[in-house]
Amino acid sequence: MKILILGAGEVGFNLTRLLSAEHDITLIENDPHKVKRASEQLDAFIVEGNAVSYRTLKEAKIKDMDLLAAMTNNDEVNLIACQIAREVGVSTTIARVRNPEYTEPDFPIPRERLGPDLIIHPEKETAATIVRLIRRSIATDVIEFGDGKLQLLGIRLEGNAPILRIPLKELGEEFKGLPMRIVAINRKEHTIVPRGDDVLVPGDQIFVLSDPGYFDDIIRLTGKTNTRINNIMILGGGLISQFIARELGEEIHIKIIENRLEKSEYVADILPNCLVIHGDGTDIDLLAVEGITDMDAFIAVTGSDETNIIATLVARHLKVPRTIALVNNVDYMPITPTIGMDAVVSKQLITVNAVQRYILHQQVTSIASLPGMDAQIIEYITTPHSKITKKPLKKIHFPRNAIVGAVVHDGKVIIPMGDTQISAGDKVVIFTLPRALHEVEKLIY
Template sequence: MNVLIIGAGDIGLQLGKRLSKDKHDITMIELKEDKVKRASEQLDAIVIEGHGAHYGVLQQARLENAQVVAAMTDREGVNLLASKIAKKAGVPTTIARVRNPEFIAPDFILKPEELGADIIIHPEKETADAIVRLIRQSSATHVIEFAEGKIQLLGVRLERGSPLLRTPLIDLARRYGDPPLRVVAINRNQQTLIPKGEDRLLPGDQIFVICDPDYIPKFISYTGKADTKIEDIMILGGGLIGQFVATCLGKEINIKIVESNAHRSEEIAEALPGTLVIHGDGTDIDLLATEGIVDMDAFIAATGDDETNIIATLVARHLKIPRTIALVNKIEYLPLTPTIGMDAVVSKQLLTVNAVERFIQHQQVTTLASVPGVDARFVEFVAEEHHKITRKPLKNIQFPKNAIVGAVMHGDQMIIPRGDTQIAPEDKVVVLTQTEALEDVEKLFQ
């Protein structure tokens, strides 16, 4: 597929890397010379220096051949204008990144297509939604929803003393009565393993489990953990992410926001009257202590500075705050965060790339996600009558060895599939696949 990406910032660059791996043909437009050079060095793509909303530059990038235009600059006016030009030129799919919350409000006067974009992506809202899921499932390192929330993927780190350790997975299933869940991946020593029945879990493993949402509390108890009841949260950083989280949780949880900018603090206090807003330096331990950080059930570091977020989160961990979540955007930092004891980490760049890629992939893909440090994709397919996957039971299908079917949604029933399970048309199928097997998995859904 020919994809034109506008903007070679952190999000555009990561999107280009992901789509190049998936063998799409990438062309990129970037205004700044240093970012053009970086993209040219790191991507297998045509990179053009110029303004992404200038028609002449878009023509130079062969706009007429593009099947998707993804406008990912940090200027929403440029993104929306580029999308509108692309749509007028006949591009089938246009995706625009925005920052103004009004554009994604249900009651906004203009629909996305009237703005020129088929899909509007709001990175800060995507990130806030991920943080809210982690607050509501407080023992997890990651939470991803499939089948409109009827299937959930949990990431959980196993501590020493967990009852699940050093027992073959097949024996664990028997011990707990074949529960409605499946361990689909193990992250161990920065390597991603797709487990088999005889594999055993070890201390420090980060396991990824696909589970019926109603069964999650019981599964958490099996791991030896307990969900913390969260009633008080401190958020470091009053930007859009912090404000979205406070808006979503403010009616059920007591929230304090620590913001270093005096003017923004006043604006937040006016916009969120139920939230306590503190003007001060969030890295000042004395300030945090004065404002009661030790009494918090959760601490969220969501400033625009990765180093501040990491340091503040480690301080919160040292103070035994039960739940900590950090925003970390530098991709090179992400594999290191578990090794320094960070609880849960979200990346605005990766969440945005996941959201964009979901729309670029084939129509039968309804959810597509990747997780920092995990060499695999989590994909939800919708099976159709002519697909190869529906022709015979799973045990008779040559399924790639680097992939696993985690769950099937058949009507309103979630099924943990076995060898004799046969996928039916309209079933929603959640698959974990390592990158090298993705193309072979997609062929089964064609």
């Protein structure tokens, strides 16, 4: 597929990096420094110029493209570029749009005339991810698959976990009535696709795929308890915190700290159920005065990764049970567990996942990358031609660095065993490292 990506910021850069192995990518960027970085590090044709200049778009051969993904930081540039692309015959367009007004029902321009086939709202998607983490307060990651019938939970193991140092095949026998599978282990910045002889050790971050109805049983196995969250402090009064407050404000007491006076006054006006404080959220004295030690959760979602990291570490030091930080620089991801951070979300990764899911939507219903891990969890829909449907799993040569986590067959969740026979039309959730992805896709396509 020929894909034109606009913008070489973190979203456009990482989207290009992930898609260039399978697709012919052209990338437009007007910042010379970002152009240089992209030219040196990406396997793509780079065009320097304005993303809504028709001259630049013609240089990028826009009329030959199958898909345009407008990922710049400017909503209007993204929307206009999609309109141009549609006029010249590009079949599919995707836009990253921050301003929620463009998708409101009362917006005067109808949705179908705005231009994009898909509008991705990064802040809204990120807020939804954080809300899931608040409602599953013990998890480091929560991702849904199978139309909500499956949930992937990331959980960090402490020394008191009863499942430590027991081979996974023995755990499987002991808890075979529990519909769950450990599909990955993150250990000291190394991702392990587990096998029966592997054992879990303190400090491991495990990723468990399960029916959501068994969440409490899985938590008990890890030696933890899911804490009810009643009080939240949020650092940053931007769109993400506003979406979180609207979703949770009726059921949870929320305090928002914003260091810009005008912004704090605006947020206070639109969120009457929340207490908005003007101040520096990294000031320990301010946090103490505002009762951080009484909080059940602390969420840092400012525009600065460094501020978010420092603030959540302060909150952890002050024994806040649940901390969540927005970290967009992918280079920081591998170190976040080692410095004691709890849960981390990336607006860029969430946006990239949404674009990938749409591009691959014919046979991929969901795709997710996890912060700090070079791996993907992909939900495929099998067809009568899929090789994985021809034999029981134990007779299929499945790549070593991938694992079938679960199957949804006729609306029912199956944790597959060797004798499991996958049928055409089943949804199959597979965890895979990059080096195994090509072999996995040969079994599906």
